[in-house]
Amino acid sequence: MAYLGTDLYRLDGRVAVVTGAARGIGETIARQLGALGATVVLTDLNPDVEATARRLCDEGLRADWLAFDVTDVAAVQAASETILAKHGRVDALVANAGISLERNAIEHTQEDWRRVMSLNLDAVFFTTQAFAKPMLAQGNGAIVLISSISGVGISKPERHVSYDVSKAGVAHMARSLGVEWAKRGVRVNAVGPGYTDTEMLADVGRSRPEVMQAWLSDIPTGRMLRREEIASVVGFLLSDAASGVTGHLMMADHGYSVG
Ligand SMILES: NC(=O)c1ccc[n+]([C@@H]2O[C@H](COP(=O)([O-])OP(=O)(O)OC[C@H]3O[C@@H](n4cnc5c(N)ncnc54)[C@H](O)[C@@H]3O)[C@@H](O)[C@H]2O)c1
Numbered sequence: 001m002a003y004l005g006t007d008l009y010r011l012d013g014r015v016a017v018v019t020g021a022a023r024g025i026g027e028t029i030a031r032q033l034g035a036l037g038a039t040v041v042l043t044d045l046n047p048d049v050e051a052t053a054r055r056l057c058d059e060g061l062r063a064d065w066l067a068f069d070v071t072d073v074a075a076v077q078a079a080s081e082t083i084l085a086k087h088g089r090v091d092a093l094v095a096n097a098g099i100s101l102e103r104n105a106i107e108h109t110q111e112d113w114r115r116v117m118s119l120n121l122d123a124v125f126f127t128t129q130a131f132a133k134p135m136l137a138q139g140n141g142a143i144v145l146i147s148s149i150s151g152v153g154i155s156k157p158e159r160h161v162s163y164d165v166s167k168a169g170v171a172h173m174a175r176s177l178g179v180e181w182a183k184r185g186v187r188v189n190a191v192g193p194g195y196t197d198t199e200m201l202a203d204v205g206r207s208r209p210e211v212m213q214a215w216l217s218d219i220p221t222g223r224m225l226r227r228e229e230i231a232s233v234v235g236f237l238l239s240d241a242a243s244g245v246t247g248h249l250m251m252a253d254h255g256y257s258v259g
Contacts, residue, residue, distance in 0.1 A: 008241040012037030015087045016238065017131055019070050020097030022049040024198045025146070025227050029094050032231035033238065034061030038092065041083050045069045045097070070097050070123040073130075080130040089138060092238045093131040095124045095170075096146045100163045113162050120166035125173060132177075132186055140185040142238045147171040147190040147249060152257050155195075157214050167192075171249040178247025187246040189237045194253025197224040220255040 002008070016033045020026040021042035030040045030052070039062040042053045046067070053065035066082065068075040084090055098120045101112055124145055135141025149155055151167030174190035181188060195201060195215050201224065205212040216222055233252045236242055251257050 009236065009239045010037050011092070011235070011239055014038045014091035014238075015041065015083070015089050016092035016094070017041045017043060017083060017090060018094040018096055019043050019127060021065075022046040022052050024200070025193065025196060025230050026094070026096040027052050028227035029096060029231045029234050030063065031056055031059070031061065032228065032235045033092070033094075034059075034063055036235050036239070038062070039064065039087060041066060041087070043068060043070075043079065070095075070127050071118050073126045076123070076127050077130045080133065084134050090131055090134045091141050093128065093135075093141075093143045094146070094234055094238075095127050095143070097123065098146060098148075098166075100150075100160050102158045102160050103162075104159050105161045108162060116162035116166055120163065121169045121173075124170055128173070128177065128188070132181065135186045136181065136184050141187075142242070143174075143177070143186065143188045144234050144237050145170045145174050145188070145190045147174075147192045149192055149194045149251070149253050149256050151190075151192055152249070152251070155215075155256075156218070157211060174249060175247040182246055187237075187242070189242070189245060189247070190249040191230065191233050191237065192249055192251040192253060192257065193225060193230045194251070194256040195219060195224050196230060197226055218256065218259070219253075220259040223254070225252060225254060 016038040018030045021030045022044035030042045034040045042065045049065045053063040056063035068079045147170040148167040150164045151171045171190045174188045177188040230252050
């Protein structure tokens with residue numbers, strides 16, 4: 001392997017799995033990994049993931065899909081085995097599926113708390129566990145967990161304590177697993193996106209323009225991130241260009257968390 005040059009950033013011949021890839025940031029991450037040469041398996045609870053994967057194929061990328069619920073541990077394990085059997089290997093995982101629940105702390109019910117933790121934290125762990133097995137067996141692989149600016153600081157004006165705690169947990173999970181698997185060739189990192197130009201946030205811009213204005217005034221660049229600005233960081237962390245990076249939370253937030 002050469003240690004310098006642009007080839008280090010390529011993912012040719014690798015099989016990469018992305019959760020929550022039917023739309024949003026996950027779809028763009030899948031597109032970027034495909035553009036870097038990987039065969040990408042787009043996964044999502046939403047059966048629209050098939051149409052998203054077909055779009056990527058139409059764009060000339062190598063894409064496959066599988067619909068399953070990441071909160072169902074047995075389904076996740078079965079998906080890992082299915083993908084391994086079909087593609088022969090798994091080299092990369094992006095645990096991206098997540099939800100935010102805007103609600104004051106005092107109004108959080110046990111059900112609210114469990115719903116967020118079950119997807120944002122429990123499912124991230126068990127998905128990582130299931131897809132790390134073939135990587136640990138082959139002695140190499142790379143994993144990226146999607147955290148958030150909410151994992152390192154408290155954004156405003158909206159309140160979502162369960163989301164904040166889950167995303168802080170995701171960042172620490174990357175540190176813990178990054179160290180545990182360091183000698184076994186599997187790197188684990190987290191990416192912390194800032195406010196990103198997705199359909200979900202566009203809705204806020206339409207329905208609560210004052211909230212959108214508050215966000216924009218707190219972002220040092222004064223603009224939302226493009227989804228591509230998250231995807232390129234994920235691609236880097238999965239590539240050999242990041243062979244020295246594990247257990248790290250890399251912010252892609254236009255400086256929001258330090259500004
Ligand atoms: N949009 C932002 O500004 C922003 C900022 C920071 C972090 N993030 C994080 O980035 C990730 C993607 O965010 P997004 O804005 O693209 O969200 P999104 O809602 O547009 O996409 C999430 C995807 O996950 C899927 N999903 C939900 N529950 C699932 C389940 N149980 N099993 C499988 N798939 C499931 C959904 O169907 C959807 O396709 C999330 O983890 C989010 O917390 C987003």
